[in-house]
Amino acid sequence: MTTDRAHSLKQLRRMLLVRRFEEKCAEVYQQQKIRGFLHLYIGEEAVAVGALAALRDDDAVVTTYREHGHALVRGISPDAVMAEMYGRATGCARGRGGSMHLFGAAQRFFGGYAIVGGGLPIAVGLALAEQMQATKRLVACFFGDGATEEGEYHESLNLASLWRLPVLFLCENNFYAMGTALARHAAVPDLCAIPRAHGIVSESVDGMDVVAVERAARAAADAIRETGKPRFLELQTYRFRAHSMYDADRYRDKAEIAEWKKRDPIELFVARLKAASVATDEDVAAIEREVSGEVERAALAADAAPLEPISDLERDVLAKVVP
């Protein structure tokens, strides 16, 4: 895949967009322009970028509260995502959701879910709708390693397997659930063991390698479309930043973080593209300039964007107000 220059540069661009976008978020968070919870994906970009490249436009996506990357890669504009985090009327949910609840009907982006594990049953149901309507679409469902201990996780794997539903389960294993390391929350650290026990073909992938993620996701997506049955991928990755902006990150060794940063997914990919003569320093610099401009413009636009009028506070609670 590295030989397909256009596609490779597109993937690099996506990863850089997510990275720079979130760095900007962290910066403006300090200026209190973004408030509430903000969960950064920095370090994990290869997962969303690789996996989403395997989807078709009409496939559905369900994800978590750590979903800026997924939303951007799926095509919700940086302007709409940034404005949402600024709580503005031009945000992708008009300021109703904020960082943790990004939505895009046009992108079939069914949302960020902030109750750990809560999105999985939704993904299973969306897949049931696809099956009953005999589409060939699938549902990509992202969740963390921490979610694998929730009851809904086990229930969802069972139901998807039992009913042969087209769900691509994508476990973003960053080895921590907030401050609790995987070894301290999972009795069985092999995250493929449980989905396998439910009869789901499962594979563990290097989540720092965007090419490996895409390759595995494509194979899984093809298999789902062919068999109708779910697949599971564990994507091993690492978050370089704290869990959220409130987290003092006291539970991880600095050395551990430094070790993982040596495998920064963007740096790995750039090095690989250069080694294969697919991209030059100038290509990378040009992409950097582009995405930085895009991010700066999004922040400026969000700053200037209108607030939702107070009179609209109670809008969109119900589709039909009765009696």
Add this chain to the structure above:
Amino acid sequence: MTRTTYREGIRTALRTALHDDPRVFLMGEDVGKYGGAYACSLGLLEDFGPERVRDTPLCESTFVGAGIGAALGGMRPIVEIMTVNFSLLALDQIVNNAATLRHMSAGQFAVPLVVRMATGAGRQLAAQHSHSLENWYAHVPGIKVLASGTVQDAHDFVLEALADPDPVIVFEHQYLYAMEGELELGPARASPWRASVRRAGADLSVITYGGSLPKALAAAEALEAEGIRAEVVDLRSLRPLDDETILASVRKTHRALIVDEGWRTGSLSGELATRIMEGAFYDLDGPIARVCSAEVPIPYAKHLEDEALPRVETIVARAKELVARRG
């Protein structure tokens, strides 16, 4: 107009729904082969097949969540949770997802989901199978809540809930499934979102819903014999509440007695009393009275269970006190 049971009314509505709209499907524990814990879907698997009448594993949270997902994906699921007691395992999906998705997505996504469940006590099933937690759901913006107390409503609410674009929770009282009543088929009856005056009267308003409705009507009958004319208001919709009908009745009778099988503390009866105070305080001739369940986990033994629940005699006694206070 035919005479039938509450259960049969529900089954007829389910059959109509499955027949009329290919997007409709029924899912839940034992709704298929077993025919439904309360036999509401008996025979539907045979007629509509396992795609449309789906037995689920035991996983309330996930099959309710899957109902939400299927609704998001263009289907019209009817999810049956055996009873409200087990719905506690699905509260997360109902409260955090079904109720919020429209708002959090600024109207981009809708959840046209129907969740049916049995509620209430009275069959000596003890504490874990006897809850009345309708008010938990009625508390939450973003969902609508119906509770049927007649055969007609048991039938109609299934279809009305399906026709509604929002998530609707439909409560069926477990004591009423065998109750007989009149059922009229065909289109256009009273909106489910309006309360109904089931019996007109001038001396006091007995405001109730669901499984307590037949008790309130029996009490009104007994009161009539003693010269007290009770008006019985059936809420039908618990969210939204039909303030207009409730307040109009209280303004007419000047007295309100609320009968609610929920526990009194933090109950729907408390909400109703407050609304009456807010909207008709100066029309009242005396304090609002309530008949609720005793503040105990509902016990098994018949005499204890009977004592714990609203009873016809209690309703009659409280109504008499209320009217006597006229001075």
